[in-house]
Amino acid sequence: MKDGLAPILIFGYGNPSRGDDALGPKLIERLEQRKARGALSDLDLLTDFQLQVEHALDLQGRERVIFVDAGISFEGPFRLTPAHPAEDSSYTTHAMSPSAVLRVLELMTGAQPPPCELLAIRGYGFALGAPLSDRAAKNLDLAERFLLQAFRVSSNLDQVVETTER
Amino acid sequence: MSSRLESTAHPEHLKRVVIEPVTRVEGHGKVTLLLDAENRIRQARLHIVEFRGFEKFIQGRPYWELPVLVQRLCGICPVSHHLAAAKATDQLVGVDQLTPTAEKMRRLMHYGQIFQSHALHFFHLSSPDLLFGFDDAVPHRNIVGVIQDYPEIAKQGVLMRKYGQEVIQATSGKRVHGTGAIPGGFNKPLSEAERDHLLADVDQMIAWGESAVQLMKKIFMQNADYHYSFANVDANTLSMVQADGAFEIYHGGLRAKDPDGNGLFDHQDYRDYEHLLHEEVKPWSYMKFPFIAELGPERGWYRVGPLARVNNCDRFDTPLAEQERQDFVAAGEGRPLQAALATHWARLIELLYCAEAIKELLHDPDLLGGELRQRGDMHEKGIGVLEAPRGTLFHHYEIDEDGLVRKANLIVSTTNNNQVMNESIRQVATTYLDGRELTEPLLNQIEVAIRAYDPCLSCATHAVGKMPLEIELLDTEGQVVDRIRKRASGEIEGLSC
Numbered sequence: 001m002k003d004g005l006a007p008i009l010i011f012g013y014g015n016p017s018r019g020d021d022a023l024g025p026k027l028i029e030r031l032e033q034r035k036a037r038g039a040l041s042d043l044d045l046l047t048d049f050q051l052q053v054e055h056a057l058d059l060q061g062r063e064r065v066i067f068v069d070a071g072i073s074f075e076g077p078f079r080l081t082p083a084h085p086a087e088d089s090s091y092t093t094h095a096m097s098p099s100a101v102l103r104v105l106e107l108m109t110g111a112q113p114p115p116c117e118l119l120a121i122r123g124y125g126f127a128l129g130a131p132l133s134d135r136a137a138k139n140l141d142l143a144e145r146f147l148l149q150a151f152r153v154s155s156n157l158d159q160v161v162e163t164t165e166r
Numbered sequence: 167m168s169s170r171l172e173s174t175a176h177p178e179h180l181k182r183v184v185i186e187p188v189t190r191v192e193g194h195g196k197v198t199l200l201l202d203a204e205n206r207i208r209q210a211r212l213h214i215v216e217f218r219g220f221e222k223f224i225q226g227r228p229y230w231e232l233p234v235l236v237q238r239l240c241g242i243c244p245v246s247h248h249l250a251a252a253k254a255t256d257q258l259v260g261v262d263q264l265t266p267t268a269e270k271m272r273r274l275m276h277y278g279q280i281f282q283s284h285a286l287h288f289f290h291l292s293s294p295d296l297l298f299g300f301d302d303a304v305p306h307r308n309i310v311g312v313i314q315d316y317p318e319i320a321k322q323g324v325l326m327r328k329y330g331q332e333v334i335q336a337t338s339g340k341r342v343h344g345t346g347a348i349p350g351g352f353n354k355p356l357s358e359a360e361r362d363h364l365l366a367d368v369d370q371m372i373a374w375g376e377s378a379v380q381l382m383k384k385i386f387m388q389n390a391d392y393h394y395s396f397a398n399v400d401a402n403t404l405s406m407v408q409a410d411g412a413f414e415i416y417h418g419g420l421r422a423k424d425p426d427g428n429g430l431f432d433h434q435d436y437r438d439y440e441h442l443l444h445e446e447v448k449p450w451s452y453m454k455f456p457f458i459a460e461l462g463p464e465r466g467w468y469r470v471g472p473l474a475r476v477n478n479c480d481r482f483d484t485p486l487a488e489q490e491r492q493d494f495v496a497a498g499e500g501r502p503l504q505a506a507l508a509t510h511w512a513r514l515i516e517l518l519y520c521a522e523a524i525k526e527l528l529h530d531p532d533l534l535g536g537e538l539r540q541r542g543d544m545h546e547k548g549i550g551v552l553e554a555p556r557g558t559l560f561h562h563y564e565i566d567e568d569g570l571v572r573k574a575n576l577i578v579s580t581t582n583n584n585q586v587m588n589e590s591i592r593q594v595a596t597t598y599l600d601g602r603e604l605t606e607p608l609l610n611q612i613e614v615a616i617r618a619y620d621p622c623l624s625c626a627t628h629a630v631g632k633m634p635l636e637i638e639l640l641d642t643e644g645q646v647v648d649r650i651r652k653r654a655s656g657e658i659e660g661l662s663c
Contacts, residue, residue, distance in 0.1 A: 015238055015241060016238060017238035047343075052286065052327070053290050053327065054324050056324065087308075100310075104309070104310070104324075107314065108320070128223050
């Protein structure tokens with residue numbers, strides 16, 4: 001952990017009972033189990049149904065933040081992309097985007113938000129009551145392995161983000 | 167009482183405008199307007215398209231899972247579903263009266279939920295319309311605009327929302343997916359540390375709540391004629407009240423009044439809801455249309471939620487909220503306020519009440535210990551009802567001999583408000599859109615009317631990559647002649663209809 005900064009936050013969000021929307025909370029659940037066994041002690045973990053305006057306060061003063069969500073608009077098992085403060089239409093909904101939450105933090109505090117990434121894990125079905133699909137479960141395995149590897153290789157993830165963008 | 171604009175005789179000859187999705191509401195809603203050649207409104211409908219699958223989701227599950235399971239129906243008010251289900255399961259396990267600690271813990275959780283939900287609704291979703299005007303530039307008319315132009319108000323909104331979440335966390339053990347309420351009781355008392363943490367900020371929350379009421383009252387009165395008339399729909403009202411008629415949101419009898427404030431029924435046991443309320447199915451909507459059985463579907467539809475609750479109750483138990491209620495009642499000049507935008511005013515009086523009630527409860531020693539759970543003989547039917555942020559919420563379960571749910575029926579607040587929301591958009595459409603060229607600010611007035619009810623469409627699903635707002639104009643042959651689109655930036659492009 002860098003001096004004076006709060007631990008890295010991994011924030012998985014989604015509805016655990018809506019099929020592959022559970023990918024974010026599922027990943028947090030797995031990481032919590034590792035934490036319970038004494039690993040990942042320098043990480044904070046958080047989960048919620050969806051991002052909202054008050055979550056800006058959870059990001060304040062962090063060394064880094066990684067959002068984890070289900071995604072549908074890309075090929076491949078998962079995608080890690082930087083998230084920067086931005087104004088988008090999610091301000092007008094009950095569920096905000098990572099960029100919108102970062103923008104709220106920026107405006108409220110006047111400070112530069114922490115470095116953030118969005119780890120989107122590919123999902124396929126989102127029906128109420130549906131279980132995690134087999135394909136999404138495999139993607140979850142790969143995303144978890146990737147994230148753990150990333151922390152072993154580089155605590156600040158910069159190198160990894162660059163790699164996944166190619 | 168229902169409007170002539172619900173259905174038109176020859177829709178095939180009319181232009182069709184679709185507002186989809188309606189923004190700043192939870193989930194997926196759609197408005198369709200049919201216009202004739204002179205842009206006269208001939209039909210206006212609000213379609214709720216996400217309400218399916220609740221019962222299937224619940225059927226076959228063991229009853230003891232219900233309070234946790236149903237939280238996942240809604241990402242915005244999981245606590246309301248949690249507590250309504252818990253109340254129903256109390257009856258399944260034969261418990262009529264909770265212990266003082268259990269009931270007060272549930273109330274504390276509930277007040278925290280209403281407080282945070284109302285803060286989100288007013289500050290985040292509705293204050294941009296109210297502070298900047300319905301015709302303000304789209305990129306500015308949002309919470310970011312509020313943060314930039316009114317940073318102190320925005321900060322208060324965020325911190326009030328966070329405080330409500332902290333109350334929920336303290337009572338349920340977790341911010342989300344907690345398990346505070348259990349069949350017949352509650353699973354933990356409040357610790358002294360949790361109580362002291364919440365007490366530290368509660369006076370600030372009350373002060374900010376009072377400021378919020380004053381702000382809304384000022385906004386409403388500054389343009390009183392317009393706000394009184396905008397989406398003003400005469401409706402019956404339904405809500406819960408205490409035995410003495412006082413405001414109640416956790417447990418009480420059902421009271422209904424007509425649009426003039428005359429009683430229709432009072433102190434009715436909500437377990438008899440199936441006799442009091444019936445539901446009508448309409449072919450054009452997935453969502454049912456409930457009505458007061460005695461009045462029938464034409465005259466029996468009703469409003470629930472903050473406006474209904476504040477109109478219906480005789481008083482508040484807390485001093486500041488009661489003082490504000492008296493001002494609110496006086497504004498009606500002898501008749502219940504029926505203006506949709508008065509809902510925001512009522513909502514903030516409720517927010518203030520919840521802050522006061524939280525403080526009162528935090529000083530109650532029962533919260534810190536005592537018996538948590540009661541037990542009784544099993545029953546096969548349980549009906550739990552409470553007042554959720556958006557209105558009366560019904561959970562009805564029947565179980566088999568193995569304790570598995572064989573029947574589930576949920577009437578959520580947005581369903582209760584289905585007809586009155588439709589009537590509200592018709593009033594706005596005929597008053598402000600009829601015969602005019604459609605513009606984004608005009609169409610936004612439709613959305614403002616809907617947002618006053620804060621319909622929650624139980625989505626909670628989201629994924630990267632969402633549908634933008636699109637409005638299509640079709641000719642009499644059904645061909646698209648124009649389309650406008652709200653881009654991810656909020657910018658409108660292609661508006662010429």
